[in-house]
Amino acid sequence: MIETICHYNLEVMLMHTQEDLEVLESEEVSVDEELNRELVVFNDDVNTFEHVISALIEVCEHSPHQAEQCTWIIHYNGKCAVKTGTFDELAPMRNAICNRGISAEVL
Template structure:
């Protein structure tokens, strides 16, 4: 039989846990595939609105087509808002996540 004097005391140890938070610097502008817009329209939109190179815009457009979506820009939420609006104004589906 174990007596109380032989037992080691139990103490809780505080552990600091870092939580990842969405800051204003790490949002993604995601463009979604549809059956309406042409490759050229999406490519030109990404070049004009997101300042992509033609190669980058083409690659993103292929990813959008085959994967259903692609992050086309990351950054500050306030910077992405007008980009999303401009993309949507051209009939292309986009969200900030």
Template sequence: MDILTEILEQEDVLVLEDTTDMRELVVYNDDVNTFEHVINTLVQVCRHTQEQAEQCTMLIHYKGKCTVKLGTFTELETMCTAIHDRGISADIL
């Protein structure tokens, strides 16, 4: 095995390790929270634009859930807690 092949294989492994740790922050629909509350939460907690938050909120309402953010567990944990603190159901998958 030449050095170039070895380097490329190592890079493939590093890329695979980086991408396999990605998780989804999923928000679920309920009959309690208003559209406005969910939109404001997504803007404040997930740093969505107003348009992104509105689109996610519509998906949450009509599909029952929506992935609102991708990241590592560590990155999403604080956001998930903040969403829970606002009375909205969410999980990291």
């Protein structure tokens, strides 16, 4: 009798857990779609390190160290995701960076 009750409770817990996971997954998808954007800055042969660092500090509110690290990644990898957020948050930053002559996209 005890084994039957325990087995029944385990099945109920497993079913409940599966339902919870399905709800969490559907909620995560909608949140991820909204927040899963990146502001990507691309390398070029025109802008100096100092100019890109200054733009990241002013526009993205990076610390000087963070801006320098991103600039090195841009230099060596050709691009770097410098900020994440919603499209509405990142679009004005992209425009401000592009207005400084630096290539950037929200992806």
